Every structure is written in C-alpha cells, then in structure tokens.
Amino acid sequence: MRWAATAWAAVSIAATTMPICAAAATLRIRVLDLAGRPLKDAVVYAVPDSPLPYTKPRTAIIDQVHRQFAPQVNVVQVGTYVDFPNSDNILHSVYSFSPAKTFVLRLYAGRDEPPIQFDKPGIVVMGCQIHDNMIAWLLVVKTPYFGKTGADGSVVLRHLRVGDYRVHAWDVGMRKASAPRNLPIVAGAPPHQITFRLKAGRMPQHGPTMPGMSAHHRM
Amino acid sequence: MPIRPRPMTGLRVLTAVSMLAASVSGASAHPSLYAQMGGTKVVAAFVSVTIDQVAADPKLNQSFRDVNLGRVKRELTSYICQLTGGGCKYTGIPIRAVHANLGITQAQFFGLVQILRRQMRLHHVSLRDRNQLLALLAPLEPDVVDVKVGPPPRKH
Numbered sequence: 001m002r003w004a005a006t007a008w009a010a011v012s013i014a015a016t017t018m019p020i021c022a023a024a025a026t027l028r029i030r031v032l033d034l035a036g037r038p039l040k041d042a043v044v045y046a047v048p049d050s051p052l053p054y055t056k057p058r059t060a061i062i063d064q065v066h067r068q069f070a071p072q073v074n075v076v077q078v079g080t081y082v083d084f085p086n087s088d089n090i091l092h093s094v095y096s097f098s099p100a101k102t103f104v105l106r107l108y109a110g111r112d113e114p115p116i117q118f119d120k121p122g123i124v125v126m127g128c129q130i131h132d133n134m135i136a137w138l139l140v141v142k143t144p145y146f147g148k149t150g151a152d153g154s155v156v157l158r159h160l161r162v163g164d165y166r167v168h169a170w171d172v173g174m175r176k177a178s179a180p181r182n183l184p185i186v187a188g189a190p191p192h193q194i195t196f197r198l199k200a201g202r203m204p205q206h207g208p209t210m211p212g213m214s215a216h217h218r219m
Numbered sequence: 220m221p222i223r224p225r226p227m228t229g230l231r232v233l234t235a236v237s238m239l240a241a242s243v244s245g246a247s248a249h250p251s252l253y254a255q256m257g258g259t260k261v262v263a264a265f266v267s268v269t270i271d272q273v274a275a276d277p278k279l280n281q282s283f284r285d286v287n288l289g290r291v292k293r294e295l296t297s298y299i300c301q302l303t304g305g306g307c308k309y310t311g312i313p314i315r316a317v318h319a320n321l322g323i324t325q326a327q328f329f330g331l332v333q334i335l336r337r338q339m340r341l342h343h344v345s346l347r348d349r350n351q352l353l354a355l356l357a358p359l360e361p362d363v364v365d366v367k368v369g370p371p372p373r374k375h
Contacts, residue, residue, distance in 0.1 A: 067284070067285045089319075089320050089368070089370055090319060090320045090321055091312065091316055091317055091319060093312065106312060106316075108316045108319070108368075109316070109319035109320050109368035109370075110319070110368035110369055110370065129287065129290060130286060130287060130290070130317075131285045131286060131287065132285060132286070132287045133285050134285075
C-alpha cells in the first residue's frame, strides 16, 4: 500500500509542477469565418498523441438563467462531472438525445440533482422539454487542453507539454469538429500559432429535435 | 397445502381493468366521463384551443413564456384522460412541480377555466359533463396558484 501511495504522490507532484516546467509551451489559436471575421465562442482543443497522466475528474457548471442555459457553449475533458444548478428555480427538464450522452434531468424547484458524468467523447446537444428555445452544447474532448474563443476570435492554450498534437476547432451548427491540424510542440520556441477558417454556424432558435425527426443536431 | 392464486388469464386481466376504469368514472354500467365527452379526439381538440387562447392572452400568458405548448397540450390531455377514467396513465411531471415559482394568480387560474368551459361547450360537451370535469379539476388550484418553493440546500 505504501508504494502505491508514494507513486500516487509522485504522479500528483509531476502533474502540479508540469505547468511551470520549462518544457511547457503556449498555443495561440484564432478562429475566423470564411469571410475572415472572428468567431466568438468557438471551441478549440489540442489532443496530444502521447498518453496523458491521470487527473482527477473535475466538475463544471451549466446553469439555467432566465430560461436559457448559461453558458450555452461548453467544453470539458472526458470524465468531467457537470452540475446543473438551475438558478431560475422554476422547473426545467434538461435532456439530450446525443449518442455521447443520453439523459433527462428534471430540475425541480427546491431540489438539487447530483452532477452528471460525461464519460464518452463527442458533441452533446441539450434542450429543455418545457422551454422550446433553450439550447446548449457540450463538447466532451479527450484532452485537458481546450478553450473557447473571445470576441476577437482568439484563445490561448497554455502549459502544453512537448510532443505532437492534433488541433481541432468547432463552432455552433457544425455537426462535428474540424479535421485535425497536426502541430508539433517544441521546447523553447516562441508561442505557436494556428488559424482556423470555419463555415460559421447559425445559432438555432429551438432545442434539439427528437431522434428521427431531423438529422441537423445529431452528432 | 396453501391455495396459491392462479395467474390471471388474459380475459380476467381485461375484466379487472375494465372494472377499474368503470369504478374511476363512478358508474359501473356507464361509459367513462372521458368517453362521454367524446374521447381523445374531442378532449385533445378543446385542450388545444384552450391552451392556444391562454398563451395568446396577455393577461393570462405570463407563465407560458417560451413554453413548448405542444407538450403542455399532450400532457394536459393525458392528465384529463386519467382523471376522467379514460384509461390513461399520466406520466408527466407532478402538477405542483410544473407550476412551482411561476407566480400564477388566482385570476389567471380562473381565466383559463373560463376559456376551457367555453371551448368544451363549443365542442358539444354536455353541461353535466362540463361540470363534472370542472369539479375534478378544481382541487388542483392550490397546486397551480402561487406555488412557492424555496431554493434547494446547496451542497458546496
């Protein structure tokens, strides 16, 4: 038992010191539409070719505020728990038919639901059975290196370890993420930069449709 | 040797189910209130118009903002079917939970009842049947009007 604890401690230290070690690099990603305008709230993620050290699952929050999800666009690593706290305190019935996670979560006023673990990679589209226009997206990705673009269409991923990566970008309305861009991260180089040009998605006015009704939001 | 109950045959199950449905409607020899009103075709029709009119009325529609009306119609029809012995099992969300913290006033509740009453009449539901349904719906008032539920205890 003792050796196991020691090994675990060593892994923990490696994981926590990893961000400040000299071999970590920074990646700046810009996401533009086909006309060259910056895309806000696009998701980017960099998947390393080499296996990642184990990290304890995290918990993210997708709230319900004024009959809409907040935030509407989300990205988490596989294994992350997502809490749905429901700040509205009226009934919401959050559901997903996406293959990556199928669920119905009835968020009653006055009752707290346990978080849901997202254990498979993919794109999860969520709606509310009560309120038609609620819609949110959750990208579940096999990497801790992810981010969402700001108003200028750019995002910086930090603390990437040296190695080969496949970098993807995704925007609302895309049925799957972009084809990967291969990127070797090398030590001591200036910040790496990548620009994606995506066909801009349109924000739908309604939640996901039932399976079989339309293929539009099924991933 | 103890006598074991025999498993129900199809016919016996059917008889038991129809007896149950009859006892719900209150008269063993008569069709259910649901059937008397015209069954799903008529009930779904007057429910649909009622919900559309409430949702279009600025004095009544405050709690219907952004709401999926198709679902409301389906669930309300199923609820009425169960309530009037139509043989449905309501699988929707409990009435009180649906209305929690929506701030529905008594005037709004009775506003919906007025529209429902008129639509039942226009769909040729008899006075006796209209009154029976309204009597069955009246006890819902405390689960619809001004239902206040506090925030959940936070675990963090």
